[in-house]
Amino acid sequence: MDPLRITDTRPEDWTYISEGGATIVFSYKGGGAPRFEGHVLRLRKIAISDSGEAAWRGNGNVEEEPDDPMIAFQRDVISQLVPQALLPELDVVLLDAQWLDALASLHNEDRPVERQKKDAIDKQRRKGILATDLISGETTIAVEIKPKWGFLPKAHHLSHETAPVKTSTCRFCMHTSLRLEEGDVPTEYCPMDLYSKDETRVKKAIHDLWTAWVRSDGSLNNLKIFVSGKMIRPSNHSYGVLSNLLTGNPSTSHMDLEEAFLSILLPLLLRSEVLDTISTMQRNLDPLDIEGLSKLCAISSLENASSGFASITTDPTWEDWHDFVVSYKSQYYTWDHANPDARNIKHYLMAYLLSSTFKDCSVILKIEQGGGSPSAHAVSIIDLDPKAMNRLSKWEELDRKIVERYKTSGRQKRSIVACMRFARIGRRASVSRHVSTYNVDVAGLTEEQTEFRSIVAEFAQREIAPRAAEIDRTNTFPSDIWEKLGGMGLLGVTASFKYGGLDLGYLHHTVAMEELSRASGSVALSYGAHSNLCVNQIHRHGTDAQKEKYLPDLISGKKVGSLAMSETGSGSDVISMRLRADKVDGGWKLNGNKFW
Numbered sequence: 001m002d003p004l005r006i007t008d009t010r011p012e013d014w015t016y017i018s019e020g021g022a023t024i025v026f027s028y029k030g031g032g033a034p035r036f037e038g039h040v041l042r043l044r045k046i047a048i049s050d051s052g053e054a055a056w057r058g059n060g061n062v063e064e065e066p067d068d069p070m071i072a073f074q075r076d077v078i079s080q081l082v083p084q085a086l087l088p089e090l091d092v093v094l095l096d097a098q099w100l101d102a103l104a105s106l107h108n109e110d111r112p113v114e115r116q117k118k119d120a121i122d123k124q125r126r127k128g129i130l131a132t133d134l135i136s137g138e139t140t141i142a143v144e145i146k147p148k149w150g151f152l153p154k155a156h157h158l159s160h161e162t163a164p165v166k167t168s169t170c171r172f173c174m175h176t177s178l179r180l181e182e183g184d185v186p187t188e189y190c191p192m193d194l195y196s197k198d199e200t201r202v203k204k205a206i207h208d209l210w211t212a213w214v215r216s217d218g219s220l221n222n223l224k225i226f227v228s229g230k231m232i233r234p235s236n237h238s239y240g241v242l243s244n245l246l247t248g249n250p251s252t253s254h255m256d257l258e259e260a261f262l263s264i265l266l267p268l269l270l271r272s273e274v275l276d277t278i279s280t281m282q283r284n285l286d287p288l289d290i291e292g293l294s295k296l297c298a299i300s301s302l303e304n305a306s307s308g309f310a311s312i313t314t315d316p317t318w319e320d321w322h323d324f325v326v327s328y329k330s331q332y333y334t335w336d337h338a339n340p341d342a343r344n345i346k347h348y349l350m351a352y353l354l355s356s357t358f359k360d361c362s363v364i365l366k367i368e369q370g371g372g373s374p375s376a377h378a379v380s381i382i383d384l385d386p387k388a389m390n391r392l393s394k395w396e397e398l399d400r401k402i403v404e405r406y407k408t409s410g411r412q413k414r415s416i417v418a419c420m421r422f423a424r425i426g427r428r429a430s431v432s433r434h435v436s437t438y439n440v441d442v443a444g445l446t447e448e449q450t451e452f453r454s455i456v457a458e459f460a461q462r463e464i465a466p467r468a469a470e471i472d473r474t475n476t477f478p479s480d481i482w483e484k485l486g487g488m489g490l491l492g493v494t495a496s497f498k499y500g501g502l503d504l505g506y507l508h509h510t511v512a513m514e515e516l517s518r519a520s521g522s523v524a525l526s527y528g529a530h531s532n533l534c535v536n537q538i539h540r541h542g543t544d545a546q547k548e549k550y551l552p553d554l555i556s557g558k559k560v561g562s563l564a565m566s567e568t569g570s571g572s573d574v575i576s577m578r579l580r581a582d583k584v585d586g587g588w589k590l591n592g593n594k595f596w
Contacts, residue, residue: 004093011103016110042129046122088132134364136229144224150195150279157292174406187212285355287337300345309392460519468520486557499551534561566595
């Protein structure tokens, strides 16, 4: 088939859609060019200060200019790791400088003012990208979400100073704190809610994205909304078009419009594998954190690596990426990431770059209204650009700055109260709040302790109370509740962050026990046996090896713990126990019996 040529269309046939840091996107609205219908044009940008220089320094021969790296990266790398159904189709289109100049003149005023000052279309490029149009259609609503980081690092490679913070608060929320200090628009959105798969938490994430979108008039890049192919803001006239499409009423109240938005988006996100795919790739590709990667780099045999990331500037070749994909799909999972081999530094560096691609990608949800059938690309991942090695040193410095500023910001929150475990039900949630009513001032709880108690109370009344009678009647252990308690960190209230706990004290544990007991005495007794009699004792008295072996699975809820107390002549009176464990050659000798 003949190559696609942009000159087969007119600049007037294209409509400005949106742009990011590296590319600008236009949608084809013309006629007479079937191969362009249903597609968008994605063009590279160049900084204003560099706009007189060619991004590709060749002799002007289009055949020698390489395809846009996004195309080769998706074909050779991304499509080997991500289901094809989640990826848009990408193709090469041949460009023309005079045509690009006319396009830029037509649409520069459509761009945000701050973007006009920073960059422009790179008119020296001779090849661009033609991609599946995921946002256009007369009755189409398209939602673009940039989820960001969806996991917390393990403590293996973190310093003593950063581990308590990084393992308890998500990176996005820490970065948000820094941006607030720098004057950015506040947002309560936390990626950990969006990735959680828990309906209530995903609802909260959508609510927080919507609130930030309204508050910033659409300027924050975590949520963009398109109606009939045009990006809208809360302040412009298209907002009424969105309202009409979602509710049939262009004058719907903000509250009802948000409810309609949530009711359409929520099932799409819960059904799709897209968020699980993104968070899994982020986590698997970044097992060391930037701190561990820096340490491994320093002891590796890479040239000048001892001087840090600043000396690593050569990007991987396509042959390197091919080798990495083969290794990732065959050997990578067998590596001991807790004790990484410096000989694998090259692939660890490439894995981190790829993880960064998934941390910065976007999800498009295309919603056909008016009775139309769902689009073939109802949910897609976009902006999967390769990242450059020379950004590693900048990322390392930013990571250090984010953590240091967060530690001293006064906005720190313990894990359960913050983003990593469980987000309190927002005011728009469909479930009512069930919080016990004793006077917190008389109780003497701090604001943080009161919030902790409210969160546990809400969870207990929503997840446990409705099932309490059935659990007692059938004598069935609620293993699904155990996993949710583990996801909140409640199974390790007094255990260290290192093992997945909350690193809090007995007062918090008592408060949790009280609120769980209010919902179900039997579940709370099992919870107490697990979290205090088992987890807390191993954490206090176990060896380091025992803690490493048992605590992570106990605290996450994968395993259930207890304390073997009851004997024929004793019960909860632990002092009356008669079974002994005596140290002998080769191990321990148990002498006595247990009732159960």
